Amino acid sequence: xxxxxxxxxxxxxxxxxxxxxxxxxxxxxxxxxxxxxxxxxxxxxxxxxxxxxxxxxxxxxxxxxxxxxxxxxxxxxxxxxxxxxxxxxxxxxxxxxxxxxxxxxxxxxxxxxxxxxxxxxxxxxxxxxxxxxxxxxxxxxxxxxxxxxxxxxxxxxxxxxxxxxxxxxxxxxxxxxxxxxxxxxxxxxxxxxxxxxxxxxxxxxxxxxxxxxxxxxxxxxxxxxxxxxxxxxxxxxxxxxxxxxxxxxxxxxxxxxxxxxxxxxxxxxxxxxxxxxxxxxxxxxxxxxxxxxxxxxxxxxxxxxxxxxxxxxxxxxxxxxxxxxxxxxxxxxxxxxxxxxxxxxxxxxxxxxxxxxxxxxxxxxxxxxxxxxxxxxxxxxxxxxxxxxxxxxxxxxxxxxxxxxxxxxxxxxxxxxxxxxxxxxxxxxxxxxxxxxxxxxxxxxxxxxxxxxxxxxxxxxxxxxxxxxxxxxxxxxxxxxxxxxxxxxxxxxxxxxxxxxxxxxxxxxxxxxxxxxxxxxxxxxxxxxxxxxxxxxxxxxxxxxxxxxxxxxxx
Numbered sequence: 001x002x003x004x005x006x007x008x009x010x011x012x013x014x015x016x017x018x019x020x021x022x023x024x025x026x027x028x029x030x031x032x033x034x035x036x037x038x039x040x041x042x043x044x045x046x047x048x049x050x051x052x053x054x055x056x057x058x059x060x061x062x063x064x065x066x067x068x069x070x071x072x073x074x075x076x077x078x079x080x081x082x083x084x085x086x087x088x089x090x091x092x093x094x095x096x097x098x099x100x101x102x103x104x105x106x107x108x109x110x111x112x113x114x115x116x117x118x119x120x121x122x123x124x125x126x127x128x129x130x131x132x133x134x135x136x137x138x139x140x141x142x143x144x145x146x147x148x149x150x151x152x153x154x155x156x157x158x159x160x161x162x163x164x165x166x167x168x169x170x171x172x173x174x175x176x177x178x179x180x181x182x183x184x185x186x187x188x189x190x191x192x193x194x195x196x197x198x199x200x201x202x203x204x205x206x207x208x209x210x211x212x213x214x215x216x217x218x219x220x221x222x223x224x225x226x227x228x229x230x231x232x233x234x235x236x237x238x239x240x241x242x243x244x245x246x247x248x249x250x251x252x253x254x255x256x257x258x259x260x261x262x263x264x265x266x267x268x269x270x271x272x273x274x275x276x277x278x279x280x281x282x283x284x285x286x287x288x289x290x291x292x293x294x295x296x297x298x299x300x301x302x303x304x305x306x307x308x309x310x311x312x313x314x315x316x317x318x319x320x321x322x323x324x325x326x327x328x329x330x331x332x333x334x335x336x337x338x339x340x341x342x343x344x345x346x347x348x349x350x351x352x353x354x355x356x357x358x359x360x361x362x363x364x365x366x367x368x369x370x371x372x373x374x375x376x377x378x379x380x381x382x383x384x385x386x387x388x389x390x391x392x393x394x395x396x397x398x399x400x401x402x403x404x405x406x407x408x409x410x411x412x413x414x415x416x417x418x419x420x421x422x423x424x425x426x427x428x429x430x431x432x433x434x435x436x437x438x439x440x441x442x443x444x445x446x447x448x449x450x451x452x453x454x455x456x457x458x459x460x461x462x463x464x465x466x467x468x469x470x471x472x473x474x475x476x477x478x479x480x481x482x483x484x485x486x487x488x489x490x491x492x493x494x495x496x497x498x499x500x501x502x503x504x505x506x507x508x509x510x511x512x513x514x515x516x517x518x519x520x521x522x523x524x525x526x527x528x529x530x531x532x533x534x535x536x537x538x539x540x541x542x543x544x545x546x547x548x549x550x551x552x553x554x555x
Contacts, residue, residue, distance in 0.1 A: 028121040031111030038110045046103045050096060057092035070098035078135040078375065083142035090142065093134050101129045116343050130375050136382065144387045151389075158389025166385070174381035177398035178391060184549055188396060189230035191242045193548035196252070197282045201266070201274040203255045203550040204282050207241060209539035211248045216534030217321050218250040218287045220279045224299035225256040225271065228403050228553050231484065232297060234396045238490050240522060244295075247526050249533065250540060251295075252283045258555040259408045264358030266408040268303070268415060269434045276307050280319060287540045291321035293533060297487065298458065301328025302419065305440055305466070306433055312442040322532045324448040324525060326487050327458045330440060331465040332423045336456050342420040347413070354409035361406055397484055426469065444472035448528050450521060452479045452486025464510065467503040475528060476503050476510065479521045495520035 032039060053069050072079045072094070084090050108125055111118070134140045147155045166175050182188050197204035221241065223229040233241040233253065244251050254275055259266065276294075283292045296304035304323055311317050329335060335342070354360050384390040418424045424431035428439035449467060451460035460478055467474040478498040479486040489495050498514040517524070 023120075027117055028108050028111040028113055028125075031113055032107055035110060039107070042103055042107045042110075046100065049099045049103070053092055053095045053099060056095070057088055060088040060091070069095050070102065071095075072098065078133060078379075081142045087142070090134075090140065093140060097132065097134055104129065119339075130379060133375075133379070136379050138383075138387045141383060141387065144383065147388045155389040156387075159386045162389060162391075163386045174378065174385045175392045176377070176381055177402055178394045179399045179402055181394035182396060182399045184230075184553060185547070187235055188400065189228075189233045189549035189553065190236055191233050191239055191245060191548065193253075194542060194545035195548070195550045196286060196543055196545050197278065198550075198552075199274055199278060201257055201270060202278070203257075203552045204279050205253045205255055205548045205550055206283075206286065206542050206545070207245050207251045207253070207548070208542070209250065210245050211539070213536040214248045214250045214539045215530065216287075216537045217289050217291045217293050217532075218252060218283045218540075219244065219293045219295050219529075219533075220276070220283050221251060221253040222276055222279075222294055222296040222300035222304045223254060223256070224297055225275075225405065226299060226407070227401060227405060229253055229255045230549060230553065231397075231400055231488065232295075233549075234400065234488055238396065238488060240295075240487070240490075243490065243522055244526070247530070248536065249529070250287060252279060254279050254300075255550050255552050256405070257552045258405045259359050260406065261358035263408045264355075265410050267411050268306075268418075271303060271411065272307055272310070273434050276303055284319075286542065289534070290319070291534070292319065293321045293529070294323040295326075296323060296328060297326045298328055298483075299415075301325040302330060302425070304328075305330050305443065305470075306425070306431075306438055308443040308445050309438045309440045310433065310436045312444070313436050313439065317442075317444060320445050321534075322446040322448065322529065324450070324529065325463075325466065326450045327452055327455055327463060327483050328449075328466070329419070329458045329462055330469055331426050331462060332419045333426070333465075334459060334462050335420060336459045336462070338457065339420070342416065344421065347416050347421060350416075351409070351413050354412065358409050359406040360409065360412050397488060401484075440469050441471055443470040445470075446473040446532060447475070448525060449474055449476045450479055450487070450525075451476070452481050452483060454480075454482040455486060457483040461507040464503075464507040468505055474503050476500070477521050477524055478511065478514065489520050489522065491520040491523055497521045497524065499524065 049069055056068065059065065068091070072084075079094060084094050104125060105122075108121055109118075111121070113121060138144045144155075162175070166173060191207055193205045193207035195203045196206045221229070221232060223232070233239045236242060241251055241253060256271075256275065257263075280292050280294075284290070294304050294307075304325065305328070308317070308320060308323060311319055350360070381392065385392060418431050422430070425438065425440055428441060429437040431438045447466065447470060449463065451458070451463035453460060455463070464476055467476050479489055480494075480496045481487075481489055496516060496518050497520070498511065498516050500510055500514040502510075504510055
């Protein structure tokens with residue numbers, strides 16, 4: 001199941017309009033209606049199974065065993081309470097729901113829709129089935145009823161208060177996180193540093209050295225410009241940047257400005273030139289190193305690979321010593337769940353909407369998109385917050401995820417069309433940026449490629465394909481966790497990853513011969529990067545600047 005933070009983040013990455021879901025479902029209805037024979041057959045089969053559910057209930061009421069017609073998937077937290085199994089009436093209700101859902105899916109598949117429409121219709125159906133789950137009914141959910149009994153009804157009163165508060169202050173949606181527990185510069189983005197460059201697009205933060213000597217080659221962190229940069233500088237002890245600095249790396253982090261209407265015409269070219277390349281220039285000036293390395297995340301990694309290809313085309317490849325790509329897509333041929341919404345009609349609709357105001361607003365993503373994984377993003381909090389009166393969790397990743405940003409209209413359109421619609425980066429010369437054609441096969445910079453097993457935003461097999469696209473040394477590591485938790489994965493007993501020295505063409509072949517290592521990929525990365533970052537030297541003298549995390553992150 002897609003993690004909460006992953007889905008919210010991923011939808012921010014794509015910024016796509018799901019308005020066509022209803023149209024796809026309506027088309028499915030028309031397609032099904034054209035085959036009345038299939039409808040009659042499906043209806044008869046459903047009636048038989050529902051009758052069997054009723055008979056099973058009757059058998060259990062007289063202490064006889066009844067074979068269940070359906071069971072929830074393993075790990076489905078909605079039905080974890082034993083009452084869903086031990087109470088005959090709840091068990092019957094659950095089985096009836098599961099049987100009906102199974103037949104609805106089968107009927108939808110019989111509609112014979114084009115693949116793009118079929119994917120959207122399936123998504124819409126799952127949305128409706130999630131909403132119809134019996135666990136979303138307070139009078140049926142045993143966990144809700146037990147909490148009401150245990151608290152003498154206080155949980156219901158608190159839940160109603162939460163509902164009213166969310167109705168007034170959160171757009172009528174259940175609150176997912178208590179962000180009041182986190183303050184930038186203290187609980188989040190707290191690694192000491194200072195702003196050493198500011199332009200109209202970004203601030204560059206240099207982190208204070210914490211060791212007597214540092215590696216000669218510095219690192220520039222290239223974040224996605226969706227949400228704020230500090231996903232890699234979360235709470236102390238959970239900050240990758242803190243971890244790197246404490247191991248002798250000189251780290252610079254790009255913190256992008258939150259776009260407004262004045263940035264409507266900003267392009268990916270600007271993000272490359274005034275973002276990544278400007279950061280490389282400044283890191284070179286401050287450290288005196290002829291080589292600067294790159295640590296990149298998601299869309300920031302896609303930009304980094306584009307940048308490496310541009311430098312190679314310009315004869316400047318030696319400026320970057322190595323690059324680490326975290327959960328980054330270069331080949332968008334199979335982009336995961338976000339591909340459901342990527343088609344010409346949807347992109348055109350979104351472009352028209354964004355053109356009027358000059359940017360994609362983060363508020364556009366916060367309401368409709370949360371319903372696309374209703375179990376995780378809505379119903380989970382309806383049950384815990386509105387029915388049981390529980391406060392939302394104080395979780396650093398969710399607090400970061402709620403700190404969303406806008407996107408320049410022109411850049412967003414360019415990105416969607418080049419990557420999701422046309423998959424230009426896998427075709428040499430198909431994509432040009434800053435006056436240079438991109439050919440990623442010319443990239444010979446050593447790459448550390450991280451993917452995550454449960455990543456639905458950048459599926460690990462798609463991430464792995466980068467090992468076959470570039471021309472230099474590559475190391476691929478498969479982390480535990482999802483898109484975000486797979487990166488925010490500090491050393492600890494639960495951390496693990498798969499490794500293998502070579503990178504065969506087939507990702508499943510790679511996995512079949514990979515070794516599982518019970519530690520964090522951070523530790524493996526530190527060993528790999530240490531061997532490629534030059535000698536240990538005295539820390540650079542940093543110029544004066546505003547204390548980290550700077551100003552742009554607060555906008």
